[in-house]
Every structure is written in structure tokens, then in C-alpha cells.
Amino acid sequence: MKYPEPLKKGSRVAITAFSSGIAERHEKRFQEVVRTLKQRGYDVVVGDCLKSRKKHVSAPKEQRADELLRFLTDDNIDAVAPPWGGELAMELLPLLDFKRISRAKPKWIFGFSDVSTIAASINSVVGWATVHCSNLMDLVDTNVEPLIANTLNHLETPVGGTFVQTGSENHTRKWPEIETEPLAYVVGETKTQWKWLVRPMSVDAVSGRLIGGCWDTLFHLFETPFLALSELNSKYEEGLLLYLENAEMSPCDLVRTIHNMQFRGVFNNVNGLILGRNLRADSQIEDDLTYLDVLTEHLANKNIPVMYDVDIGHVPPNLTLINGSVAEIRLVNGQGSITQWLK
Template identity: 25%
Template sequence: MKKKVIGVYAPANAAHIWFEEKYLFAKKQLEDMGFEIVEGNLVKDKRYQGYRTASAKERAEEMMELIKNKDIDIMMPVIGGYNSGSLLPSFDFDEIGKSQKKFFGYSDITAIQLAILKKTNLKPIYGGSLIPTFGEYEGISPFLKNTLDNLFFKENYTLEEPEFYSNKLLNAFTDEWKNKKREYIKNEGWKILNEGETEAEVIIANIDTLVSLLATEYVPNFKGKILILEEMNATIDSEERNLNTLKLSGVFEGIKGLIFGKPEVYDDRNSDLEYIDIIKEVLGKRDYPIIYNFDCGHTIPSLIISQDSLLSLKANHKTGIKVEILKNSYINS
């Protein structure tokens, strides 16, 4: 069987240069899993402009060059960061759609994923950036392996909570990421804000990145969907602003369900408010099921979900929470 080929590009931060050893480690882990890696020209040539590799146009050209390579099956960013949205005006969406490639990524890569959802028939995959997902020095966890097996091979499956999770950053500018064991926390489990049952296609997005795209031509219609929202750095004052912006923009109207992921970092700004408190305050009363503390986003390990998959959400205080993929768009598109 032909090896699956991953095209690696840097649409945002230049983490493959900042954390070169971790980048090479992650790349080797994917190769050991049986993938072949093809680097984009900016990654391969180690182009560098501090917070990014090159101009937005050059970063878009790197991505489009990989997309035109017919040997490449999967597109994967080295990491997220900031400013992937800057690439969107330079994309050839007809070419992207024709490529039928699988686009992985999360966080700032939300910008690329939502634009592809809006402009093509492709279904990107939320999760799976090279360095943060495959650069764990402990290796590929059983949870990640199971998540990938479900994604790649199963048409329907139940999404499971990890028993433990970590939101403790390990410094990759030093050797800490290799020398210090990651600290894990007992998972409190997914929690219910609003009971109910629903079934719909799912869209996953990073809150901060979604807000930066509002009122542009690159945002798909959320009506009739289940929406999963996640955040890396949830400082409560900025979260109130972001959530209120989504509310005023109508994002929470007409959806069929809402799921909030665990933030990697939470700062209550001396308010004594929990993350869920500001969610409740901004959302008010809703007639669809809402759960939170979900494991999709920046905490480790994290679920990887193909956008527009048909998802079932059941939330009941007596019987608990059940989240299922009824039709996996990774193998049905």
C-alpha cells in the first residue's frame, strides 16, 4: 500500500525554527507511523521573519504549491499561532477544491478551515497540527492513537473523554519539553449547561480566530449546525468581549447545539468568576443542548474531528452526556 504523504507548511508562526528539535522529533514520529513528509519551500528553506516565515502572499504560495502536488494526500501546518487569515485572499479555492486533500489543523488554522468549508466541498479536520499534536516526547498516547484510528477508519463511533488531561505548558525554547514529565489532571468530565438531544452536522472553531473573521466572505453558515467552540488563552475580559461579539453577530441563533472546549489557560482577572459563568451570562436562556469542559482544542490529549460530520449530542442530568459521530465526513466526502 502506498504511504500517505503529508505536506507540511507554515501559515502562521515559525515554530519549526523556534523549536527546531521538537519539530524534527514530531516529523520523525509521523514518519515512524508510516507517513511520508514533504516540506513546503518556506519550511524547507527556513525562511524567517520573527513571528512568521514570510509575507502573507508567500505563505499562501507555499500552501498552494503543496496543494498542486498530486502526490500529497494530507495538508498539515507546523503549528497555529496568528494571522493564517491573512492568506485567504491569495488562495485559489477552485484549485483547493479539486485537490480533494485532507486539511488538518486547529486554533488559528480555524481561518483556513472555515474558508475551505465555505468555498469548497472539502471537509477539513479540526485537530492535528504537527508540533503540538505529534511532538510530545512521551510519544503517541493511546488516546491519540484511538482518536486517529476512529477518524481514519470508522464511519460512526462514540467520542470518549480522556481519563486525565494536561493544560501545563512545557517550554520548547529550552529542553524542558524533553526533560520534564508532563503534569496531568484527573478529568472532571464533560458538563451540562442546558439539557436536550440533537443531531446535526458539526463545525468546530477557535473563538478568537472566528471573531477575527466575522463579516467576511470566509465564514460558513452556522444555522442548523452543532457548534464546538474552543479557546487557548481564555482571559475572562476578552472572553466576555468575544462571546458578546459572536452573540451580536447572530452566531448563537438558529444553531442546534453548542459545545465549549476546555481552555488551555484561564484567567479570571480577580473576578472570582469561572469560565462557565461568563458563558452563562452572555448566552442567556437557549432552547438547544449546551455542554462544556469538552476535550477538543488545546488541552492534551484532544479529540480530532472532521468538520461537517453528522454528530449526535445527548445531554441529560440523570443519564449523562453522550456524543457520537453518526457519519464521519473524513471517509464520507
Template identity: 40%
Template sequence: MTIRFPKKLCPDDVIAITAPSMGVPASLHTRLDLAIDVLKSRKYRVLEGQCLRAVNKNKSAVRTLRATELSDFLLNAEINAVMPPWGGELAMELLELIDFEGLAQVKPKWFSGFSDLSTLHFPLTLICGWATLHGPNLMELGSKERDVTTEAIWLILEGERGEVVEQFSSPAYQTEGSDWREQPDAGFNLTHKTEWKRLDGSTLPMEFKGRLIGGCIETISRLAGTRFGDVPKFCEQHKQDGVILYFENAEMAPCELTRTLLSLKMHGWFDGVAGVLFGRSAAPAVTDPTLQNYHDALESALGDLSIPVLYDVDIGHVPPQLSLVNGAMAKVRYFDKGGMVAQLLE
């Protein structure tokens, strides 16, 4: 399958906003409005959907309305990008209501975000062949000041085709976030030094390359063995280029993470891949040395792989995070306890 990249975003383009998973409650509308103001400040026109500014039973609306609105936005030739406010938990309700085979026949557009949005990134890339952007959610763009890692989303969305976009490891990451209800324009509290790590314990430089595919492990792991998450097929289609798998963990405890990774291993997700990236874990840390911890989970499931595995990378629910393009050719370099990801916008 050929990966098709959307055209770059330009002034006067239309960005549609819908919440295919959880909507935005009234207490956070100010933050949402600030994020929308950022889009308008970059000269984009904004189209708000009806499934956006409400929450009931963990979602913005019933599944049929959410699926219809998202499908309409993705099919509408006048819309250039779809940027949901954030993820949630129930995007999986939409999968069998969306005609992904039909979307495969139309021009791609940017679909961006992370968390539960990975549930939609996967079929858009694996079935439709669209390049999709796994990176900061729209709500994270509403801060008064934004760090360079978060701002790199625009290098992707506004990048020229054929351009190579390089992103480097962040200087620091956040462990405790601000309450957007009390501080609607708050940015990240980047207080802890970033340190990418090799699973094999070495600190020597290394490099690997391949096509990126990945997302939130809680959601994409549920797609293993279905047509919505056929990673082995993607790896076979792109075996000449190689594949880099990446994951981020929102809340899985170490033992559950171990079981999940072993299950994906049995599904063939790691067969023939060139390397694996794991983001910093957002699950509660296990400090008792007699119990399985995050590193133990990775070592238990993946320690026998003869490929590079990096963890504590800038991906996911512990910000800031890189903007990674599913389907893009990428080169990953590890050095000086940090690194760089270079992606080709084809």
C-alpha cells in the same frame, strides 16, 4: 453545499508539511523531527515545505510565500494531506491570497490541526466544501508516548468512508505542559480529572446531532460577516441535518469572550443550531468571585438559548483533545459528567 471527504490515508501516501502561520524555531527542530518520524513510522512519505523551519515576526515567511506554498500543496494531486506543525497568529494574512473557489473544483485532501489553523479550516469547509480535521497539531504527535484521545486522529485520517468513528471524553487533562526544548519527546501531563459540564447545570444525560463546524474563537470570530466565515449560510444549507457549533478559547479573558459571543449571536451564528460545544478555556482563570469568569461569560451570552450547551469538553489548547471533522455528521452524547462524539466519515 455537499461536504466532500478526502480519501483515507494509506501507506506510501504523501503528507506535506508547511507552516501557514508561525514557523518552528531551531530550538524545537528536534521535536519537529520526532513528529515527522511518527509519520514515517506509519509508512507515509513526507514532503517539507520551505515555509517551516524558521520564525520571523511571528510567521514562517512573508505572506506571499506562505500563501503560494500552501496553495501549491493543496492543489497538488500527488499530495494526500497537509499537516502544519501548529497554528500561530497571522494565518489571516493569507485568506485573500488563496483561490478558495479554485480549490472547490479539485479533490479534497486532509488539512489538520487547530488554533490559528481554524482561520483556514473555515473557508476550506464553508467555501470549498472540504471536510477538514480540527484536532492535535503535528507537533503534539512527536511524543514518545501518546494518550488514546490524541491517537484518535488516526481513526479519522485512516478511517474508511462510511465508517462511524466514536471518541469518548478523556480520563484526565493537562494544566502544565513540558518544555519541548528540554524534553523533546515529552507527552502530556494528564493530572486533572476531565469533567464535561452542561451550561444549564443539569447532570442528566442528553443527546443531539448535526454537522460540525467550529474552531478557535479568537480567529474564527474575526471572520464573522465575511465570505470566509459565513456560518449562517452553512446552517441554512444544512438545516435538514442540523448544525453543531464548537469553540475553543486560547486566551480571551471572560469579558472579551462575552463580547465576542454576543457579537457572533448578533451575526446569526447561533440561529437554528442543534447544540454548542465549548472546550476547556486556556485563558488565565478568574478566581475573584466579584469578577466575570469563564462560566459567567457563557451564561451571559448563551444562557437564554433553548439548545444544549456543553463546556469543558476535550477541545483546544488544554489537551488532550478530540479530533473533530468540520462538515461531518455527528452525534453528541453527554452522560456521567463526560460523553461521546460519534462522526460519520461520508
């Protein structure tokens, strides 16, 4: 695994939108994010593909790909982060020169949602450790929720180091009103409880090298040149630990997606499956299929441990999950924790 150098004072962070950019109404929040980064001693470079939101994206795909490639191959840059996700990061993948990227100094790529489309692919194809975590626009210094407030601290972990996170106390489906309150932060109001759908045979933990992200986008990439889990699994003696979270797929979409994964052999190439909280609300019609129905009927029979309602994705807060790290996720009596080793 090729780990980027830990962030530190003097590290240069480049900001460019892989997918959705920021509108004028987000500018004050963006400036607070930049201030927070500079207060930590980071140098900030702002790209051209950022301050626009036209037809779902910040700029044409060729321009976004060119800027991303320029940042990824610039050895003076230590991290590349978009403001948040979006819808169409996938269209950049065929335009990226992965051979050039592989010759460059590894850089942190971090965020969640559509950010994970690029992050997981870079990890798979190039072998850089990348990060699924709170988005850049979430990272202001007023945060009090530990999982969010410690995001950048974890990216300062040295290679060979270890860090531990425990499950959040509370989570929320309400995002802060950053357009009117630039320093607003996530406040949870619902008790968090990670849950086993399928327990491991002999212990209350599952382990392996992490890979994953947004279920909505990544299932399109499984066993393609951009995310070949079978190849990754063959490389790592620890095996793979796949984490996913659903943003927009309906229960029927999820059924089709799980069958798609079965057809491609995904479940034969992972030690376990870790699922974040489901963002899409279930139908209120009594006989309609629900999210938990889908998990119970279609994932409980894959002969792998499955955990769900973990702090991953669109129902914050978010764990910091480093793709490529060796991880152990433990859940005992409703108390969840994850240890990651950068080795």
C-alpha cells in the same frame, strides 16, 4: 461533503506553516514527528515556509499563501499540516484562490488553534472535510493518551465509516518540554468532566454537522464569505453543531464576542454549542467577571443546548473533530462521548 481519501501507506503529507513556524530549538522534535509519519508509511514533503519564526510568522503572507495554495492544488498530496497554530493565519484567506482549490483533489487539513482559521474556511467555502485535532508537533509515537495517540488512526477512516471517542480521563495545562525532551508527550493530571450548561429538552445528546475551532479567530469570520454559517445550515438537513474554545480572550472580550455572534445570527443557525476548556485563567480579584459567569449570563439564554469543558483546544488532550462529519455528542452522568459518521 467532500471527504479526502483516508490516509494510508504511501499517502503524501505536506508540511508548511500557515502562521508560526518552528525555531532551531524545535528541530529535534520535528525530526521525531517526521520519523513517526514515515514509520506509518507516509511520504513527507517539507515546505519552505516552516523553519523560521520572525515577527510571529514563518514567512511573509504572500509566500505562505503561495506555498499553501501550491500544496492544496497538487493532486499528488493527500494531507497538508502546519506544525502548529500561531496568530496570523487569517491574513492568508484573501490571498487564496478558492476556485482553484475547489477543482483539486480534497486533502486533509489538520491541527488546532490558528490552524482552524484555514480549516474551517476551507470547509465552508470549498466543502472539503477538514480536521480540528492535536497539532502535528504533538504527534509522536510515544503518546499514550488515547485521544492524541489515535489522531492519525481516525484520519485513516474510510468514507462512509464511523468512529467513536470518549472523553479523556485527565487533562492538563502543562505542555511537555519538547525542546529538551524530543519524545515528550502530554500527561494529564486533572480529572476531566464534560458539563451541560443547557441540557437538550428530551435527550442527553446533541447532533449535527460539525464546524468550529478557535473562538478567538473564528468569531471574526462568522457570516463573512469565509465562514457563512447561515449558508452552511441551509445546505445540511442535519443542521450545524458549532464547537469553539477560548485561548486568550478575557471574560469581557467574550461578552463582546457573544454579542457579536448574536448580532450576526449565529445562534439561530446552529443546533447546539460545544465549548472546550478555557485556557485563560480567571482573575483572582473577588468581584471580577469570570469565564463561568459569562457562560451563565450570556449563553444560557440562546435557546440551544450548550456543553462545556469538552476535550477541545489549548488545554489538552484534543478530540479529533472532522468538520463536515455528522456527529452526535452525548453526555450522561458525567460521561461524554462523540460518534462521527463520514457521510
